Amino acid sequence: MNLRQLEILRAVIRHHTTVAAAEELALSQPAISNALKAMEAQAGFTLFERVNNRLFPTPEAMTLYEESEAIFTLHARLENRVRDLREQKTGHLSIVATPPLAYSIIPPTLSGFLRRRPQTRMFFDVRRYEGIIEGVLGNVAELGFALGLSDHPGIAHEVVHTGEMVCVMPARHPLADHDVISARDLAGFPLIGLERGTRLGEAVRESFRQADADFQPTVEVRYCNTACVLASTGVGLAVVDPFSPRQSGPDLVVRPFTPCTTVSAYVLWSEARPLSNLAKTFRNEVRNASRSLAGCVDAIGAPSLAASAERG
Structure with missing residues (x-):
C-alpha cells in the first residue's frame, strides 16, 4: 500500500463518505471508490462497512490509520522543512x-539578514587574511570576506566593493582643513604605518614611492582599525582602507588620499562545493550593501576627489 493509497484511506475514515474525501484530495468520487477496492484487494480484508450511505472503518482499517499517523507526521515535517529551505x-x-569588513559592512548586513530570518543560525569569526583562506578551504566557513586577494587554488571569488585608501587624522590636526591629502603633505608629521609585508601595508608604501615621498612611520600596526583608533587620539596620521574609519567617532577626520590607491573587498568561497541558497542570498545582500559605500568618504565628512577636481 503506497502513500497515496494511505492518504485516501485516511480521508475516507475522517469524512465517512467518498464524496467528501474526493473534495479534500481534489480527486473524483469514482477515483476514490476504485482506490478503496484496489486497497482491499491488496490487503485481503475489508476496510469499510457501509451503513446508511456512510462508510465506517473496520478495526483493521483503524489499525492502518493509527500506524500510518507517524508516516504522515514525518511527511508534514518534511514538507515544512522544504518550504523553510525554499523561503x-x-x-x-x-x-x-x-577586521575592516568584519567591523564595517558585515554587521549591518548581518542584522537585517537575521531579522528577516529569526530561525537562521550563524557562525561569524574575525580573522587575518590567512585565516580567511584556511577557513574557506577547510570548510569552517561557507563564505569569507577580505580586502585584497591573491590567487589560491580551490578558491572562487567576487569583488563586492572597490574603493580608495583614505587619510585619517584627529579633528584638530593642521591638515584637517585640506580637501585632499597627498603623500607629500604628510612629511614632517608623525605617521602610523601599516605592517610591512601585508597587502595594504605594501600598497601604502608603493603610493609613497610613486609620490617620491618619505615613508617613516612612528608606529606600525597590523590592522587599519587600530590605526584609526590611534589617529583619533593624536598619535599620528594614517593611510587606511575606506571601511575602517566607519567604526570611529567624530574625533576622526577622513580625507581622500593621493596618489589614488585602489583597494577591493572580496567575497570568497570554495570551488569544491556548491553554495547554499542561504549563502548566495547573504552574498547578494553584502553586494547590495556595499553600493552604499560608493560614497564612503563623503558619508563621513570629506569631499570626494572628483568634487575637489571640479572645484579646482
Whole structure:
C-alpha cells in the first residue's frame, strides 16, 4: 500500500463518505471508490462497512490509520522543512571576515539578514587574511570576506566593493582643513604605518614611492582599525582602507588620499562545493550593501576627489 493509497484511506475514515474525501484530495468520487477496492484487494480484508450511505472503518482499517499517523507526521515535517529551505527561513551559515569588513559592512548586513530570518543560525569569526583562506578551504566557513586577494587554488571569488585608501587624522590636526591629502603633505608629521609585508601595508608604501615621498612611520600596526583608533587620539596620521574609519567617532577626520590607491573587498568561497541558497542570498545582500559605500568618504565628512577636481 503506497502513500497515496494511505492518504485516501485516511480521508475516507475522517469524512465517512467518498464524496467528501474526493473534495479534500481534489480527486473524483469514482477515483476514490476504485482506490478503496484496489486497497482491499491488496490487503485481503475489508476496510469499510457501509451503513446508511456512510462508510465506517473496520478495526483493521483503524489499525492502518493509527500506524500510518507517524508516516504522515514525518511527511508534514518534511514538507515544512522544504518550504523553510525554499523561503530561507531556517538554516545555518558560517562566515569569516578580516577586521575592516568584519567591523564595517558585515554587521549591518548581518542584522537585517537575521531579522528577516529569526530561525537562521550563524557562525561569524574575525580573522587575518590567512585565516580567511584556511577557513574557506577547510570548510569552517561557507563564505569569507577580505580586502585584497591573491590567487589560491580551490578558491572562487567576487569583488563586492572597490574603493580608495583614505587619510585619517584627529579633528584638530593642521591638515584637517585640506580637501585632499597627498603623500607629500604628510612629511614632517608623525605617521602610523601599516605592517610591512601585508597587502595594504605594501600598497601604502608603493603610493609613497610613486609620490617620491618619505615613508617613516612612528608606529606600525597590523590592522587599519587600530590605526584609526590611534589617529583619533593624536598619535599620528594614517593611510587606511575606506571601511575602517566607519567604526570611529567624530574625533576622526577622513580625507581622500593621493596618489589614488585602489583597494577591493572580496567575497570568497570554495570551488569544491556548491553554495547554499542561504549563502548566495547573504552574498547578494553584502553586494547590495556595499553600493552604499560608493560614497564612503563623503558619508563621513570629506569631499570626494572628483568634487575637489571640479572645484579646482
